[in-house]
Amino acid sequence: MCKLNTKELSQINEIKKHYKYPQASLIEVLKIVQENRGWISDFMVKEIAYILDISSCEVDSVATFYSQIFRKPVGRNIVRYCDSVVCFLNGYLSIKKALKKTLKISLGQTTKDFRYTLLPTCCLGACDQGPVLMINKDLICHVKVAMIPKILDIYK
Amino acid sequence: MKNIKLNPETHPLTWRLNSVISPIWIHEYIKKKGYQAVLKTLKNFEPNEIIQLVIQSGLKGRGGAGFPTGVKWNLMSNNKLKKSRYLICNADEMEPGTYKDRFLLENLPHQLIEGMIIAAFALNVKYGYIFLRGDYYTAEKNLNRALSEAKNSGYLGDYICKSNFSFHLFLHTGAGRYICGEETALINSLEGKRANPRYKPPFPAISGLWGKPTCINNVETLSNIPSIILYGNTWYHSLSQSVDTGTKLLGFSGLVKKAGLWELPLGITAREIFEKYSGGMRSGYILKAWQPGGAGTSFLINKHLDVKMDFISLQEIGSRLGTGLSMAIDTSVNMISLLINLETFFARESCGFCTPCRDGLPWVVKILKKLERKHGSLDDIKLLEEISENLGPGKTFCAHAPGAVSPLKSAIKYFRTEFEAGTILFPKYFQNILV
Numbered sequence: 001m002c003k004l005n006t007k008e009l010s011q012i013n014e015i016k017k018h019y020k021y022p023q024a025s026l027i028e029v030l031k032i033v034q035e036n037r038g039w040i041s042d043f044m045v046k047e048i049a050y051i052l053d054i055s056s057c058e059v060d061s062v063a064t065f066y067s068q069i070f071r072k073p074v075g076r077n078i079v080r081y082c083d084s085v086v087c088f089l090n091g092y093l094s095i096k097k098a099l100k101k102t103l104k105i106s107l108g109q110t111t112k113d114f115r116y117t118l119l120p121t122c123c124l125g126a127c128d129q130g131p132v133l134m135i136n137k138d139l140i141c142h143v144k145v146a147m148i149p150k151i152l153d154i155y156k
Numbered sequence: 157m158k159n160i161k162l163n164p165e166t167h168p169l170t171w172r173l174n175s176v177i178s179p180i181w182i183h184e185y186i187k188k189k190g191y192q193a194v195l196k197t198l199k200n201f202e203p204n205e206i207i208q209l210v211i212q213s214g215l216k217g218r219g220g221a222g223f224p225t226g227v228k229w230n231l232m233s234n235n236k237l238k239k240s241r242y243l244i245c246n247a248d249e250m251e252p253g254t255y256k257d258r259f260l261l262e263n264l265p266h267q268l269i270e271g272m273i274i275a276a277f278a279l280n281v282k283y284g285y286i287f288l289r290g291d292y293y294t295a296e297k298n299l300n301r302a303l304s305e306a307k308n309s310g311y312l313g314d315y316i317c318k319s320n321f322s323f324h325l326f327l328h329t330g331a332g333r334y335i336c337g338e339e340t341a342l343i344n345s346l347e348g349k350r351a352n353p354r355y356k357p358p359f360p361a362i363s364g365l366w367g368k369p370t371c372i373n374n375v376e377t378l379s380n381i382p383s384i385i386l387y388g389n390t391w392y393h394s395l396s397q398s399v400d401t402g403t404k405l406l407g408f409s410g411l412v413k414k415a416g417l418w419e420l421p422l423g424i425t426a427r428e429i430f431e432k433y434s435g436g437m438r439s440g441y442i443l444k445a446w447q448p449g450g451a452g453t454s455f456l457i458n459k460h461l462d463v464k465m466d467f468i469s470l471q472e473i474g475s476r477l478g479t480g481l482s483m484a485i486d487t488s489v490n491m492i493s494l495l496i497n498l499e500t501f502f503a504r505e506s507c508g509f510c511t512p513c514r515d516g517l518p519w520v521v522k523i524l525k526k527l528e529r530k531h532g533s534l535d536d537i538k539l540l541e542e543i544s545e546n547l548g549p550g551k552t553f554c555a556h557a558p559g560a561v562s563p564l565k566s567a568i569k570y571f572r573t574e575f576e577a578g579t580i581l582f583p584k585y586f587q588n589i590l591v
Contacts, residue, residue: 052348085497122250125257127252
């Protein structure tokens with residue numbers, strides 16, 4: 001029945017050892033599956049529910065609650081700008097505008113070529129270096145509007 | 157951190173850092189008195205003695221609430237009947253304007269691990285978790301390396317340093333929700349559920365992770381423990397310039413000349429941090445207001461800059477120390493626009509579990525947007541004050557909404573004219589004559 005691949009299963013079995021009950025590994029499991037597949041499909045919700053022996057409703061309620069779990073397809077690169085108060089003072093609004101203009105998409109949308117998805121994020125903990133962007137796992141500080149096309153171009 | 161000469165006697169949290177800041181791995185950490193506090197603990201102390209030492213040190217939680225750490229530990233120790241118990245480090249730093257835990261996690265991971273080992277010994281805990289914010293990828297990488305170094309060197313796992321004490325520590329990463337920083341919501345998240353806060357009591361010390369006694373401390377709090385063990389209470393008291401003991405990572409951000417964080421004695425004035433360390437406002441900008449410790453703390457104004465940065469002094473003038481990382485707001489910023497940013501954040505991050513928070517915060521945003529468009533009325537300001545009261549402490553399930561409305565309340569108090577400027581002031585003859 002289980003359609004998770006061997007790599008995913010071995011990662012999941014490893015992470016389950018850290019907790020007393022399998023459900024506790026749910027968020028880590030969602031992240032493992034998402035890392036491999038880009039997003040969490042309805043089918044994967046059922047698969048994860050099966051492997052952790054919990055209901056698929058429970059998996060879905062968690063998957064839809066957390067901002068880093070995607071329940072629909074996203075681009076290869078997740079572009080997130082910090083929209084918190086210090087970045088507001090440092091001018092994130094112009095960064096947001098430039099990102100939307102360069103990518104030709106609105107917030108929460110994905111470019112047609114599935115190269116980028118644009119999302120806002122909470123304070124990234126680099127308030128001394130704002131405004132701040134995070135693309136995938138890279139934190140980019142002291143962002144200026146003019147830098148945006150060059151920064152985006154790095155991510156294929 | 158660049159303009160302070162660091163030494164162990166004055167900077168227990170940061171003295172191990174080099175001039176070019178980079179992670180301190182285990183060899184360098186051990187060379188600089190690292191893990192000596194663990195050895196001292198295992199050799200010389202009983203668990204209860206450690207708790208008493210921490211109580212006497214006066215260490216207060218550095219995550220924002222400022223609850224005495226030793227007292228929290230004592231609540232756990234009083235509950236001796238249950239065998240399974242847990243220690244959790246709250247490393248889910250998402251408070252806007254706060255960047256202190258990331259600094260400690262990335263650069264001094266062993267200091268945190270050492271603090272957790274001592275805490276686990278004091279609380280008789282065998283299993284611990286570091287609940288790390290999912291977006292802190294560098295911290296995740298560095299912590300994983302530090303955990304494996306500590307395990308390979310015998311500081312984690314079974315029979316630590318050939319003693320009878322065993323402690324297993326795991327890293328758990330979150331998936332992005334501000335509410336996970338609330339301790340009971342964090343427990344739910346760690347259990348693989350939605351991060352909805354739980355009703356208190358019972359407090360986590362009685363019924364926490366999987367219903368077992370659980371102690372949750374912030375990164376900075378736990379990072380203070382090794383030096384308290386090594387140097388003692390008298391020394392820890394002597395570090396501070398106020399009744400609250402020890403040092404604290406303090407700083408300023410916003411349009412100041414040099415935004416950053418510094419390890420400073422508690423009780424130092426905000427003016428000294430603002431002027432001496434952060435260099436004051438950038439040229440052309442004038443300070444209008446400031447938040448002492450993150451987005452959930454009340455605004456203060458220029459005249460408050462001489463306040464001591466400690467838990468008690470800030471409470472006395474109607475704000476909170478919070479996370480201790482202050483933010484300067486300049487006169488070019490309209491408070492309504494700033495509040496829209498703050499309240500939109502809080503509305504977005506509400507877990508949605510209790511109605512006042514779920515419905516109240518978007519309502520606040522809606523009114524503020526109305527005022528921004530100059531379409532508001534004086535009744536809207538009154539309504540904002542009413543909503544602030546109804547979302548205050550004790551009216552909602554957790555501290556999220558009270559934290560969200562405290563900047564709003566203080567903004568109305570200090571900048572009422574800006575709110576009034578967002579209203580349409582009808583001429584007298586348009587008013588309802590029946591009222």
